Amino acid sequence: MRVANFVYIGVSLDGYIADRDGGLDWLDRVPVPEGEDLGWAGFYGRIDALLMGRVTFETVCGFDVDWPYDKPVFVLSGTMTTVPDAYRQRAEVVGGPLPEIVAALRGRGFGNLYIDGGATIRSFLRADLIDELILTRIPVLLGGGVPLFGELARPMALEHVDTRVHAGAIVQSHYRRGEQVSR
Amino acid sequence: MRVANFVYIGVSLDGYIADRDGGLDWLDRVPVPEGEDLGWAGFYGRIDALLMGRVTFETVCGFDVDWPYDKPVFVLSGTMTTVPDAYRQRAEVVGGPLPEIVAALRGRGFGNLYIDGGATIRSFLRADLIDELILTRIPVLLGGGVPLFGELARPMALEHVDTRVHAGAIVQSHYRRGEQVSR
Numbered sequence: 001m002r003v004a005n006f007v008y009i010g011v012s013l014d015g016y017i018a019d020r021d022g023g024l025d026w027l028d029r030v031p032v033p034e035g036e037d038l039g040w041a042g043f044y045g046r047i048d049a050l051l052m053g054r055v056t057f058e059t060v061c062g063f064d065v066d067w068p069y070d071k072p073v074f075v076l077s078g079t080m081t082t083v084p085d086a087y088r089q090r091a092e093v094v095g096g097p098l099p100e101i102v103a104a105l106r107g108r109g110f111g112n113l114y115i116d117g118g119a120t121i122r123s124f125l126r127a128d129l130i131d132e133l134i135l136t137r138i139p140v141l142l143g144g145g146v147p148l149f150g151e152l153a154r155p156m157a158l159e160h161v162d163t164r165v166h167a168g169a170i171v172q173s174h175y176r177r178g179e180q181v182s183r
Numbered sequence: 184m185r186v187a188n189f190v191y192i193g194v195s196l197d198g199y200i201a202d203r204d205g206g207l208d209w210l211d212r213v214p215v216p217e218g219e220d221l222g223w224a225g226f227y228g229r230i231d232a233l234l235m236g237r238v239t240f241e242t243v244c245g246f247d248v249d250w251p252y253d254k255p256v257f258v259l260s261g262t263m264t265t266v267p268d269a270y271r272q273r274a275e276v277v278g279g280p281l282p283e284i285v286a287a288l289r290g291r292g293f294g295n296l297y298i299d300g301g302a303t304i305r306s307f308l309r310a311d312l313i314d315e316l317i318l319t320r321i322p323v324l325l326g327g328g329v330p331l332f333g334e335l336a337r338p339m340a341l342e343h344v345d346t347r348v349h350a351g352a353i354v355q356s357h358y359r360r361g362e363q364v365s366r
Contacts, residue, residue, distance in 0.1 A: 013318070013341065013358070014332035015198045026338065125324065135196070139343045139358055141308065143335020149197035152326020155209065158196065160322045160352040169343040173354050175196070175322055 003111030004131035005102065007121050008043050009148065011135055016145035017118050022059075026140050032167040038136055039164070039172060047071065049110035051101070054080055056117030057091065074105065076120050098127045122150040130177070133158070137171045186294030187314035188285065190304050191226050192331065194318055199328035200301050205242075209323050215350040221319055222347070222355060230254065232293035234284070237263055239300030240274065257288065259303050281310045305333040313360070316341070320354045 010027045011017055018024055032038065050069060052060075054077040060068065061084075073091040075083060083091045094101050105113060115124050124130050157178030164172050193210045194200055201207055215221065233252060235243075237260040243251065244267075256274040258266060266274045277284050288296060298307050307313050340361030347355050 013316075019338070029340065133196075137356070139341040139361075141332060141335060141339040141341065143332075143338055149324060149326075152324060155202070155326055156324040157212065158322040158324065160348070160354065163346065163348050163354050165343070165346050171343065171346050171354065171356050173320070178322075 003106065003113075005113045005115050005124060005129055006043070006047060006132045006134065007115055007124075007130055008040075008134040009116070009121070009136065010138055011148050012138055012140050012142040012145070014141045014143065015148050016142045017148045018146040019142050020144045022146065026142065027138055029140060030138065030167050030169045032170070036166060038166050038170065039134070043134060044071075044114075047112045047114040049074060049105060049112075050114045050116060051076060051094070051105070051120065052115075053077070053117030053120035055119065057083070061087065072110065074101075076101070076117075098123060098129055102129060118146045118148060121148065125156070126150070126152060128156070132161075132177070133175045135173050135175070136166075137173070139169050139171075185314075186289065186296075188296045188298050188307060188312055189226070189230060189315045189317065190298055190307075190313055191223075191317040192299070192304070192319065193321055194331050195321055195323050195325040195328070197324045197326065198331050199325040200331045201329040202325050203327045205329065209325065210321055212323060213321065213350050213352045215353070219349060221349050221353065222317070226317060227254075227297075230295045230297040232257060232288060232295075233297045233299060234259060234277070234288070234303065235298075236260070236300030236303035238302065240266070244270065255293065257284075259284070259300075281306060281312055285312060301329045301331060304331065308339070309333070309335060311339070315344075315360070316358045318356050318358070319349075320356070322352050322354075 009017055019026060049072040051074045054075055057075040067090055074094045075091050077093050078095060080093055082093055115121055115130065158175040159178050161174040161176050166172060192200055202209060232255040234257045237258055240258045250273055257277045258274050260276050261278060263276050265276055298304055298313065341358040342361050344357040344359050349355060
């Protein structure tokens with residue numbers, strides 16, 4: 001089975017992944033039934049490792065919960081060379097050209113990668129290195145904040161895989177790159 | 184039944200309603216079965232008049248088809264005072280503060296208004312004058328172009344009405360303002 005780089009992210013109808021203050025409270029504005037995980041467990045079960053930007057890593061570190069991942073986390077950073085001591089068992093810093101990072105992780109046996117964080121996702125899209133996107137649309141217009149998408153050199157066609165409506169309000173659509181290029 | 188201002192528009196996954204050249208070809212990139220109208224007839228049947236920006240009006244005038252509307256069209260413009268002679272029976276220019284325009288049209292018996300065009304939709308959203316949005320998501324990332332959404336002074340909560348997938352690829356979601364304020 002082909003390995004892939006995935007985006008799985010909550011996004012407002014106007015395309016933001018965090019509000020003007022970096023806040024994420026709006027992601028929880030629709031109450032979801034107990035046990036409803038918006039497909040998270042199924043998605044998380046498919047991935048081998050996470051690759052996230054420094055800002056997202058620091059955001060996760062700042063959450064008032066235990067470390068939420070039991071899979072390897074790679075932190076993309078041009079400035080940070082190592083993670084803080086408390087995270088040494090959990091995360092590792094990577095840098096360099098994105099295709100090389102991906103190739104190196106694949107070489108280490110990490111096939112399916114979960115690409116997370118706005119800047120990182122935008123960089124991966126610009127480099128045409130995203131294979132699947134699972135977009136979870138929260139019914140709100142934020143009117144400003146951190147955008148999910150950025151400029152691309154050329155349009156990127158996608159194939160619709162499926163769409164599910166969760167809690168009668170949250171529209172989750174799964175897309176796949178229209179033209180699979182082996183690399 | 185309450186009257187409403189509607190948006191019904193095709194939008195790329197990254198939130199554009201026209202590409203960098205103002206082009207709309209991408210709206211048709213997914214072939215739809217003969218007779219499938221993406222809910223257009225049902226929507227159009229509900230509205231009493233159209234209110235569109237000058238740019239959209241001129242775009243429609245430039246389409247290589249007969250005039251597509253058999254309902255009154257109002258053209259919002261700060262620069263144009265009348266429509267060209269050929270369109271006198273079809274369209275009328277309106278201007279002034281948006282709430283007054285809407286009130287005047289309601290006073291003339293036009294209850295449900297179809298608000299069209301990027302700049303016009305953004306202005307109406309900023310003025311909190313949109314009641315329902317029907318967003319038709321085409322599976323493409325354009326990477327640039329004319330954005331549907333713009334800055335808002337505050338977030339706008341929406342209620343999800345329903346979502347339908349057309350042609351196995353086009354995700355159409357219908358939203359309604361979360362808090363209806365009478366005006």
